[in-house]
Amino acid sequence: MMDFWRETLGAPTKIVAPMVDASELPWRILSRRYGAQLCYTPMLHSSIFSKDPKYRNEALSSCDEDKPLIVQFCGNDPQVMLEAATLAQDHCVAIDINLGCPQAIAKRGHYGAFLQDEWPILHQMVSLLSSNLKVPVTCKVRRFENKQKTVEYAKMLEAAGCKMLTVHGRTREQRGPLTGLADWSYVKAVKDAVKIPVISNGNIQNMQDLIRCMEETGAQGVMIAEGNLYNPALFTGQNPPAWVPALEYLDLVDRYPCPLSYTRGHLFKLFHHILSIPCNNYLRIELGAANTMKQFREIVKKIQGLYEQYHNGVKLWEKTTHSGTSNLALPPWLCQPYVREDPEDHLKKISEKETGAQLRLAVGDKRLYEDAEGNLISRKKMKRLRRISRRPQKPDNLPERPLEKCLLCENPLGSKCSYKLCKKCCKDKCFLGNLDCEGHRILVRTRREMARAFAEKRGGNKKTK
Known part of the structure; x- marks a missing residue:
């Protein structure tokens, strides 16, 4: 099993994750130029891939510089997954099954992390692909709350034929403002229990994190997602000015076209810290409205013109420390991590808002109202509820409208x-x-x-x- 890791993949330790609308060909090439040793395609829908030739051709877009490449699929039908994987196997070194996506679209489509409780289907899916494909099958998963169940889950996938396992140290509930920290001890527990290569995913914001993760977990490699989007040079240990990778990326998009929405999304993340400064709000608006490559390039050049003089020392940037401390802060034009708010702080803010709303209600603030169950609601929502209440009641025997797919x-x-x-x-x-x-x-x-x-x-x- 380690032969696949060493001989086929080249024993990579620096891996870029599959990211929807983000790990397209130009971004993969940029990431490889900054030290990534293995990349994945974005998560592809197996049912669409097997039916739509245009979707398939776009998804499999690659080049000689884009090797080795793993194609990732999502889905819940083993036979459809096999059909899609068979069409893709000649274009990659392995097929990965997404069992870790926690987003709402995965819940509605019943795939990703929302399949992790259906072990018979997953065993059948991995086994079917493993025995019928020319390339190995790998899986990307999230942990359970229970460490023992996470280990048993990994062993089941290994027994079914999985040749490499990526373990995200978060549960499927840890997403958005409740993301929090990944627990590397779950990755270590899985690594100690299986014989196949294990990749660790989560909590990587710089090279120091990567080294510490490999030491603590014993994993063969480390996969990054969000950290790569904010700093594609993370694997080199550098923090370049954001316009440098941005212009390189735009050159690659000119060579390998992709949807403008992907390009806009990458630029928003690369320039996140600059666009978060209130006086730069006009740049954020311009970038959101831009719809041509020429406009994207002009905005990048405009940002470069504003901050390059600080970067080169022509002008002094005075905000060099965090407010109220002596801790050094990276200037906003350098590529750097996006640090999420702690989930406890987020929940505390929500609680404070609710308390404030109750106080405003107590003193007669007319912006808030109580519904029939005593819950506080806004004036806008109250008007909508009153409008609905004035409509004639619908008959109870109307058939429920089926959910169209x-x-x-x-x-x-x-x-x-x-x-x-x-x-x-x-x-x-x-x-x-x-x-x-x-x-x-x-x-x-x-x-x-x-x-x-x-x-x-x-x-x-x-x-x-």
């Missing part, structure tokens, strides 16, 4: 979508076919056409210049 995957479709697709599939279709979808507000019209439509709506037969 996307034509290409298992996700719910958009109720007003022109193509009867979910937002992700609709975005892909519009990008590949240069199409509009009014329901999802995905428009590729030019500015001139938009101006003409606006003028006609205002009344006129006025011609736009």
Whole structure:
């Protein structure tokens, strides 16, 4: 089993995670140039991949510089997963099954971390792929609350044919503002219990974290996700000015085109600390409205023009320490981690807001109201509830409307979508076919056409210049 790790993969220790709308080909190449030794495709929907040739061609976009590459799939049907993996196996060194996605879309589609309690299906899926593919099968999982159950879970996947296991040290409930810290002791427990290579995922914000993680867990390698998006040079131990990787990335996008939404998302993360400064709010607005590569490049150059003089020492940047302390702070133009708020602090703030709301209610603040169950609600919500209460009651015997699904995957479709697709599939279709979808507000019209439509709506037969 270690032969796959050493000979096929080259024993990588620095790995970039599969990230939806973020680990596309240009970003993977950029990450490899900054020290990444192994990359994954974004999570791909197995059902769409097996049916849609355009989706498949876009997903498998690669080049010689993009090796070794692992293709990751999500899904809950072993046979569909096998069909998709068979179509992809000639384009990668392994097929990875996503059993760790904790997002709401994974819950609705019943895949990712929301399959972790269905061991018979997972055993069948891993076993079926392992015995029918030319390339190894790997899995990416999240831990359970119980350490022993996490170990048994890993052993089950190993017995089914999994050749490498990535263990995220968080539960599926630890996401968003409740992310918190990953528990590396679960990774170590799994590493000590199985014979296949184990990759640790979670809590990596710099090279010191990577070294400490490998020492504490004994894992063969470390996978990073969010840390890579905010600092693609993390594996080199550097913190370059954000415009350097940004311009390199834009050059790669010119060579290997991808949806503009991916590019915009990467730039928002690279410049997160600059765009968080109140006086730079206009830059945030410009970046959000930009819809061409030329505009993206102009914004990056504008940011470079504002901060390069500080970076080169021509001007003095005075905010060098954290407020109220003597601790040194990295200047905002350097690539650096995004530090999330502690979950306890987040819950404390919510509690304080609720207490404040109750106090405002007690003194007669009319911005808040109580519903029939005594819960505090806003004025806007109260008006909506009153409007609903004035409508005639619907008959009780009306049949419940069934949940309609996307034509290409298992996700719910958009109720007003022109193509009867979910937002992700609709975005892909519009990008590949240069199409509009009014329901999802995905428009590729030019500015001139938009101006003409606006003028006609205002009344006129006025011609736009």
